[in-house]
Amino acid sequence: MDQFNIIDGKNVFLWRVVLIKISQKYDQNGGCFERTTRNPLSRDSFREACFKGDEDKVKAMIAEGVTNFEVNEGLCNACLGGHKNIVQLLINEGAELFDHGLYFAGERGHEELMRLMITKGATRLNLCLVSACYYGYEDLAKLMIDKGANDFDGGLRDACHGGHKDLAELMLAKGATNFDGGLEGACRGGHADLAKLMIAKGAKNFDTCFTHAIVKHESCFTIACERGYKDIVKMLMVEGALDVNKGLIHACQGGHEDVVKIMLIEGANNFNEGLLHACWGGHESLVKLMLIEGADNLNEGLQAACCSKRENLVKLMMAKGATTCRCDKSSEAH
Numbered sequence: 001m002d003q004f005n006i007i008d009g010k011n012v013f014l015w016r017v018v019l020i021k022i023s024q025k026y027d028q029n030g031g032c033f034e035r036t037t038r039n040p041l042s043r044d045s046f047r048e049a050c051f052k053g054d055e056d057k058v059k060a061m062i063a064e065g066v067t068n069f070e071v072n073e074g075l076c077n078a079c080l081g082g083h084k085n086i087v088q089l090l091i092n093e094g095a096e097l098f099d100h101g102l103y104f105a106g107e108r109g110h111e112e113l114m115r116l117m118i119t120k121g122a123t124r125l126n127l128c129l130v131s132a133c134y135y136g137y138e139d140l141a142k143l144m145i146d147k148g149a150n151d152f153d154g155g156l157r158d159a160c161h162g163g164h165k166d167l168a169e170l171m172l173a174k175g176a177t178n179f180d181g182g183l184e185g186a187c188r189g190g191h192a193d194l195a196k197l198m199i200a201k202g203a204k205n206f207d208t209c210f211t212h213a214i215v216k217h218e219s220c221f222t223i224a225c226e227r228g229y230k231d232i233v234k235m236l237m238v239e240g241a242l243d244v245n246k247g248l249i250h251a252c253q254g255g256h257e258d259v260v261k262i263m264l265i266e267g268a269n270n271f272n273e274g275l276l277h278a279c280w281g282g283h284e285s286l287v288k289l290m291l292i293e294g295a296d297n298l299n300e301g302l303q304a305a306c307c308s309k310r311e312n313l314v315k316l317m318m319a320k321g322a323t324t325c326r327c328d329k330s331s332e333a334h
Ligand SMILES: [Zn+2]
Pocket: 302, 303, 306, 307, 325, 326, 327, 328, 329, 334
């Protein structure tokens, strides 16, 4: 899957979702995996040939026999690679997951292929609109809107995440009103200008944890602290973000000493939690800072350092007087 390593984490996740959906679809249809006894390596090379646009190889492998699953996987890859000739071959072979093709063509801004997927029947235009906003493909976003996409709030969030002000403004002009979502995106991407714009528009969810959070107490404020976006952190504090103890934890986890210092000045005093997170994150200078401030949970710190395999911090905690770690090693063995 080398060709996908260049895509960021978010899209690797989406790719997995796509694959799961493809497999479910074909599992449900039954019988479509009859030829999946093929060597998995050969499946990889088919996928790669589609991605690279190697027409001779694709044709040869089709002649040998490919499964429905493979032609659809190939379609996704050819759309990502932007190879219309391969896409056409695969459609002739029965590829039909045009929504997936549309999404992957949109990932790389291949407009002609996007139009082809829509002609063939792709309907999930909003997914593409949001993706175009994230990557900053203004023409493609407009194309999706022309074709009927209307998730302007999703577009606003991802335009703010990707740092594309023109697209954020386009989404606002189209009627996006989820300014908190936009602020979240801007905080994730570290785009202070867009955070400011969202606040000016009325965003107000500064340090309340997201209801959709997967990560523990994730909010605009904690995201900005953990990622070290100092300007946004300050901006949110001016606007009323007050949870400096959570800010301290996340800045310790991310290893951002300047943000940690802001939290300390503003009264954060959960040094023990800060120490644990600095240990987890492997940030020695912050561990030392928390100790100076008064953190005294040395054994917990030892365990955090031990579990996250931070040898230097294990030594530091032992030197400071930690005696017991609840892992299965005796402390002497550390
Ligand atoms: Zn241990």
